[in-house]
Amino acid sequence: MDKNILAVYYTQSGQLKQILDNFVQPFIDAGHTVEFLEIKPTKPFPFPWPIADFFDTVPESVEVIPTSLQPWETKRNQYDLVILGWQPWNLSPSIPFNSIMQDEKFKAIIKDTPVITISGCRNMWINAQEKNKKLIHAAGARLVGNIALVDRHLNHLSYVTIFHWLGTGRKDRKWGIFPKPGVSDEDIRGASRFGEVVKDFLQKNSWDGLQESLQQLGAARVKYSLMFIERKAGKIFQKWVNIINKYPQKRKKILVLYKYYLAIALLVASPIILLVDLLFFRAFLQKRIKRQMEYYRGVAYHPEIHA
Structure with a gap:
């Protein structure tokens, strides 16, 4: 039986959309319907993003204060699965993402619905994911899976390269010396392997054991x-x-x-x-x-x- 899936996301650089495109491909190949909903703030956050402007988001992102969003619509009022594509800002969910999670219309769509969170980030996501869990719980949805794709380079190196990418808009090697910032192309393409696992559980109409299966593929690595x-x-x-x-x-x-x-x-x-x-x-x-x-x-x- 074909399933209806909603993939929600916010992105400035386009990286998260690339991740989602690969993640949902197994669903599309299996004949399921995947609808995308892009989150668009009324006042867009720019990219490239001046560093001072990025830091100006600290209070609102840390305290999970929403911003206004452009009008949006979905084709259905209910889905078999909702995929939540997000990114952390300041150890918190990004402001556009927290905004749709607090939108009453969106909360009604995901109520009593299995949801999966998938993120692309530098390397720290657990604080933000805890805030996501709280938002998901408040919406009455059920979190059944989490995937965190990260920059695998050393913490000090990725701190330098992320601001290079943020400030220039270029996902290249700073000075030709530092590694490329963000999630690697290999890991972006590899998101499809997680989608393959989720697809199998969706078709079985059972989510028991999904996160354990995803963990075996390295879906949510936690480094001490x-x-x-x-x-x-x-x-x-x-x-x-x-x-x-x-x-x-x-x-x-x-x-x-x-x-x-x-x-x-x-x-x-x-x-x-x-x-x-x-x-x-x-x-x-x-x-x-x-x-x-x-x-x-x-x-x-x-x-x-x-x-």
């Missing part, structure tokens, strides 16, 4: 060092936003300080903190670490684990 940094950074980001909210007239100046703080914290402080953790704490927290990593690989929503 990044998890450690991200869990701490999420709380720090919120503190910066609290300062901005307290002194809104100084927003631009505070965001300049935040930008430099972020660079120092990520490139200088985090390696030191990770070393201290390795030497003095990690060995005594193995059960807790294992529980956290297994949770983030999965699709269950338990806020107390993330806290």
Whole structure:
């Protein structure tokens, strides 16, 4: 029996649409109907994106504050599966994505519907995915699968290359030395293998065991060092936003300080903190670490684990 699938996405660079095109190809090949819905803010976010303008999104993305969207329509009011294509901004779902997730019309479409999240990002996605889980839960939908495609290069390198891509719009090698930014072409093409797995579960009308099958293909890899940094950074980001909210007239100046703080914290402080953790704490927290990593690989929503 043919299925009706809605693939929702927001993209500035076009990378996420490429990922989705590959992901849904097995559904199309099997004769299922795939409808795309592109999220378009009323006031578009540019690409290339001036770095100062990117950092100006920090308060709204961290606090999951929606923006207005252009009018949109879907061909159906209900689907057999909804695919949510998204990207993190500032360890949170991007503003356009959080906006459609809080749209009452869209929430009615995904209510009581299985949904799959698929993202393309630098390398940190677990904080944002927790916020996604909360939004999905609030909409009454059921998260059955999660796929996170990331830049596989070292954290320090990808920090440099992502801003090169963001500021220039070019997905090439900075100075001819650094690696290419973003999700690799190989991983983008390889998104189809995840779609093949999801298609089989869709045709069986059962989602039990889907995320475990996706994990076996590396769908949601959790690296301890990044998890450690991200869990701490999420709380720090919120503190910066609290300062901005307290002194809104100084927003631009505070965001300049935040930008430099972020660079120092990520490139200088985090390696030191990770070393201290390795030497003095990690060995005594193995059960807790294992529980956290297994949770983030999965699709269950338990806020107390993330806290």
